[in-house]
Amino acid sequence: MFSNLGLFKGLACPDHGSCSRSHCLFSHSPNIPQPRALILPVPSLSLEKGKGLEKPKSSVVPAKRPAIASPTKGSPGSAEPPRKTQKVGPIQRPLAVSSAIQRAESGAPILRVNAAQSQVPIPVRQTMLQTLYNHFLVLYDHILPAYPTLASEHALKQEDEVYKKSIKLTYRNAVIQCVATLKRRPLPTSINHPSVGTEGEIAARAEAQNALTSLQLSGDLLEALIHPVSMLQDWGYFVDIPPGEGGSKPSMEGKIAKCDRCVQYFIVKRMEEADNCIYHWGKPQVTRVGGEKTRIYTCCSRPVADSEGCSHGPHVFYESAPDDLHSRHAFSRLLPSNVDNTMHDVVALDCEMVYTTGGMRVARVSLVDGSGKEIFDQLVRLDDDVHVIDYNTRFSGITPENHATAVLTLASIRTTLDSLINSNTILIGHALDNDLKTLRIIHHRCIDTALLFPHRAGPPYRRSLKDLVREKLGRMIQTGDASEGHSSIEDASATLDLVRWYILNKQKSAVQSGFGMT
Structure with a gap:
């Protein structure tokens, strides 16, 4: 047995004289006062005139709040089965992709996505989009005057491609690698240049072109x-x-023909002597203006009803009849x-x-x-x-x-x-x-x-x-x-x-x- 430290010698034994312990921890001295009995207040009900039973005026705060019983399966009034018994499919988080193009004051496009659906924080994606946009500006320097929105469009598409192929941890590095690829591209001189486009578009074009060129036509x-x-x-x-005899009338110089441009008759003359013609070099096409269909010229967007042309040049003529063409130069097989x-x-x-x-x-x-x-x-x-x-x-x-x-x-x-x-x-x-x-x-x-x-x-x-x-x-x-x-x-x-x-x-x-x- 361990020795007694006497920590309870200042407290009277609760069993008083009936204690049967041979080595009691408490004191049995008569000079030490006995402990008081613990008395808990009991709430009482009071009646007021004109009213029934009233809640007790002094209440004791319970130790714990009572648990709210959740409805069980088959219990009356339950609107749906308990959460644990419901069958739910795998959670599929939709991809947050950009929609319409909106420009910031710097000229860069702004992502229009739902932040809750994006695995990468929107500020991070916007920063990476700005970086891609800046590099597309440098790459397209020669062709931007003709296609001013090209850098914005391709920056948005490129960021979207990188986001779809990456996860949160690899997104930044994927954008950095894409920027490095953009820096290595040769500067395009036309919209048809192989360097124009996102990484995905260039890869798709290369694959399609390889399929075409590898096909030998026989x-x-x-x-x-x-x-x-x-x-x-x-x-x-x-x-x-x-x-008839082919090549019998090779030239119409000095003769009258109908102008293929202004539909007026004129005397055929060589370029140095030709008369001036006012015409539209574009073709008429149907479009909607103010909700109504209107035919306009593709060259100047003027209505076909407007008789004045937009270009100046000499009167010319075009022949399509077989006999006329054969007389200018003979046909043969x-x-x-x-x-x-x-x-x-x-x-x-x-x-x-x-x-x-x-x-x-x-x-x-x-x-x-x-x-x-x-x-x-x-x-x-x-x-x-x-x-x-x-x-x-x-x-x-x-x-x-x-x-x-x-x-x-x-x-x-x-x-x-x-x-x-x-x-x-x-x-x-x-x-x-x-x-x-x-x-x-x-x-x-x-x-x-x-x-x-x-x-x-x-x-x-x-x-x-x-x-x-x-x-x-x-x-x-x-x-x-x-x-x-x-x-x-x-x-x-x-x-x-x-x-x-x-x-x-x-x-x-x-x-x-x-x-x-x-």
Whole structure:
């Protein structure tokens, strides 16, 4: 036993004289007063006149609050089962992505997201968005004047891409890595440059382009896409050589013709002597102004009802009748096929034209083969009796300076083409009938992207090559200004890629659905 420390010697034993403990901890001395009995107050009820029982005036605060009984399963008045017995699915937190673009005073876009749905704090994301925006400004320095909102749009898209692929702990580092990638990009000089876009957009374009370029177009692969001769005829193709002597009237100089621009009759004169014409170079299109449909010109947005033009230039004329075209320069067919392996089985063709005293004549011819490689690109010198009225540089890209370097006439160009293509070659183009007419070629094995991708309004309407390339291939062509015009090599390559896209998408889907039906 341990020794007693005597801590309770100052307290009287509660058992007094009846204590039977041999070694009691308490004191048994008579001089120490006995402990008092603990008396608790008992509440009493009082009656007041005119009232029943009243709550006690002095109450004791309970030690604990009474627990509120939760309704049990099947108990009356319970609106829903107990929380523990409810079946709930996994909690799915929606992604907080940006919506409309709103600009801060600094010009950077502002995130419009729900903070409760964002795993990363909004101030952090806004700071990272500002960083991305600043680097897109530097990257797009040369093209921002033409596309002022491009940096804001791509900064928002890029931040959204990084956020969706990251978690809270990796978000900052992912943005930093993206900024480092932006710094390594070459500065774009046009909207169609490979450096334009977010990381995801560039990767998607590269993947799609690799799929296109890896597809080698051959005659066997394209045989099913060749348009029937009857279809070509319905779309304005010449399928037979017009009657009469070809090339008997090469020029209309000094004669009366109807202006293709202002629809007025004029005397045909070469460029140095031509009379002035006021016209609209754009096409009329239907738009809504004040809730009403109105036709306006794409060049100046003026109503078609306004007779005054927006541009000045010489009077020009355009001929479409087979006999007239044949009389300016004779039509002929490509040479028949032979065993010569140097002939190409597939080529994409595009031409650029200028207005002359002999109507619209070819000024540049470009061909690419089935792999997309350029095989021919030459300027065409006009015949001796034919003179330029207007180079139409806005669309043709032909200028007096570069056209002056042309050496080969159309007859020489045709001779060169006979060494590259023949009557068995599949020709690909957009509105190919115009190119064949200006080359004075009769050919039946054609694939026209204007017919592969028809206009929703039906014939004779055709979708533009620029719109098709932007929609199907995700890139821009014909972006040059009035001094640059189009590039026939670029257009020929674009038509080739459209046919590739058609084979990889539409034709493949049609074959798969056919197998599913069987």
